[in-house]
Amino acid sequence: MSSLRNHHRHKRSSGSRDRRLAARIMKEFAAAMPAIITQIQSLNSNGSATSAAPNNYDFRNFLSTKPPSFHGEENVTALLQWFEEMENIFIHYECPDDKRTKFASSCFGDQAVIWWNALRNDQGSDLVVAMPWEELKEAMKKEFCPEHELKRLEAEFWDLKQIGGDNSTYSSRFRKPSRIVSHLVTPRPAEFRTTFVVSRSLSVMP
Template sequence: MAPKRATRSTRATTTPAPTATTTTTVTNAQLQAMIDQGVSAALAARDATRNGTDSHSSGTGVRGSERVARECTYQDFMKCKPLYFKGTEGVVELTQWFERMETVFRISNCSVENQVKFSTCTLLASALTWWNSHVMTVTHDVAYSMTWVDLRKKMTDKYCPRNEMKKLEAELWNLKVIGTDVVKYNQRFQELALLCVRMFPEESDKIERYVGGLPDMIHGNIVASKPKTMQEAIEMATELMDKRVNTIAERQAENKRKFENTSRNSQNQQQQQIKRQNTGRAYTAGSGDKKPYGGSRPLCSKCNYHHDGPCAPKCYKCNKYGHIARDCTSAGNANTDNN
């Protein structure tokens, strides 16, 4: 048994304002328990702040170390396939380059310090010449210390001058669907709307301009539906146009079938009529083998021949004019009447 510890007590004095003192005794076991409790609380608090990054205990009972994220290298950046920009593609391509580059930044975990350095490696042709001139003017350290936002603004001022933006705004304001090609209209409208952001301070303004460029065959239906977002308006217009195109194609196919049937019937009728005409000509030609008389002798009503004077004798053996039966040289049989 460990001896008890006693605190030094003070004796009461006869002073006018005496103070009372107490005596507290703490054993070694109690002191050790208090220390262990404090250590346990501290360990629990530390484990709670690790957010589950510790690995499971190994066979030796030693905890694994926390996983450290690997820094993005240039090879990692290029594996994400960023776009290249030459400086001659135009405003739309520059905007697409911006969007693709920001996507690559996110998926490659590119640090802020390397964004300008890595992104400018995708510049080619005149764009690369422009960037190298800028680096030579302000030195490498200053050029690569700028932020991505500063680089984006600098390139926008270079390749998106104000007169070009006015042309794009005018194109967007007058953009309409050509024929039934809504897909091409959607793509161009979204490209221009992304550049001309100041034309549409509200989403409703953009929807109104989009619906205004649709053809009359679907314009009324879109207006009546009152879409709330651009995506809803685009999907609705695409679906309605597909239905109308299918309906038009079906009508054209039906009209083509009707026309073919009508043409076939008409052709058959013409062929039958031509056949009847040819048959009539054949009969006419067969019955008209005898050439018409071209002389001046009168037509005899008795023998139906043209001659002067009395009719020539008729052979009752061969039924021909010009001779009698006894002079007939024909081997054919005589008619019953003649017999």
Template sequence: MADGDDDTVPRVTEQMRIVIAEEVGKAIENSLSNFIDKIQNTVLSVVEERIKKLEDNSNLAKEKSGGRKPCSYKEFMACKPPIYNGEVDPIVCQRWIGDIEGVFERTHCDENDYVAYGTGQLRGQAKDWWDNKKKEIGSEAAKAMTWEEFKTPFLKHHSPKAVINKIKEEFMQLRHKGESIGKITGMFMDKMKFCDDLITNEEQKVYYYHNMLSAEYREFITPSKYETLTEIVNAAREREIELKKSIERGERRAQDVNPSPTKKARTNETAKKSDTKGGTPSCKICGKNHKGECRFKDKPCPICRKTGHMAISCPEKMTVCYNCYRTGHKRSECRELVGKKEGQHSKGEASKAKARSFQLTATEAKV
């Protein structure tokens, strides 16, 4: 029995090994399958997360560009972006910045292309400056530069503080001296861009604009009536039209006061004809000879806006000088002409005073 028992022990052990191996194999197989499933799930979740992130970025880019793809350089150039030659002039420089940024917006240009596309429009001294700047910072840094990073050194070089301070002084001293309202308003707007520290609201804009206008405009424009700069500019334009009309009316009145001989003869003939027709008295409103009620009776005067008379007989009409085209005096009373005449008289008297006469006696003449 002992020997039999000894023989059965190894067989049982071998069988156990086989069973154990099978069980271990099954356990490893099950664990590997579970491990592989976990790895697959992890990889799939990471891939799905990456794809979703890419889609979100793509949708965000589409939203920024209005649902359109970023433009190419060819499409950008088709919009004819402005060229900058490198003028050291804050007005020209900042106007170019505003214009080129407007093209970026209209073409839905990608922000990463702003510097590359924008610097392609530099010419002359501006291109020399940019080439030198790229050497200074390196080509890689130039490619990675944002538009805001580009504008900082660009404006520092082409729009220096010394020139801006000069523009501020010119703005404070700007005065209307016969230019058209359109021209003087353009000068005012250009210089006002650099005076943000001086002008902070619309009320100050109205004040400075009114103070800049000439006397013939300020007398008829009250700044407290206007809330915005646009309103007082429109009022100045209306005043300019009225002044031009008053000058035209004044020239016509001057021709009527001193008519040509042929015109005198015609007026005399018409007067005689009116007398022969029945002696119709002249109308107090329009000044013409007619019967019945005057058709200008209810029409307001273009100068004072009152009825009962026309512009030619308006009591509020202005006297315009035909030398300096200002109101309040006639040409014969113009200070400029009076000053010139006085200067001419003084020169004539001085030349007369220099003349001398010398008398010689007979003995002095012989010597």
């Protein structure tokens, strides 16, 4: 009987110690919570700032690269060169996609400015400025590549021939006109076989 009473007293004492320990842990945890919350908020804030960093590229950054101008009176080759120089700036200085058309249009002069302003008046400034860079390039090709220049480039493209093993010269001559007459080198799936037949015109001379 005595041993049973001792067992109950020991059990009650052990339970009391457990409750005190649990209360102490809860108290310490509650005291530490504000610091934990502050640290989590700080980490989230730093993460958001890091992800938003590319959008900090502004017009001053763009102007500091001394971008080339385009006046709308240049030939097709000059237009291609302007595209390439602008794209080099966009890539090397990590210009965001949604700012490329807006920044590039600031380089327009003379006839190019007149065309750009007419486009904005016709379609709405917000819509035109938000145009993707690739769409702007296509619009500029249509506007500033005269029909006779396109036909000349098409004829030049089909007459291309590789002489001997001079691959680099052939590739360079192929690449420039193909960026304007891209419909001749980017076949639709249904035309895939036809393109291979027609491509025999790009023959290799012995």
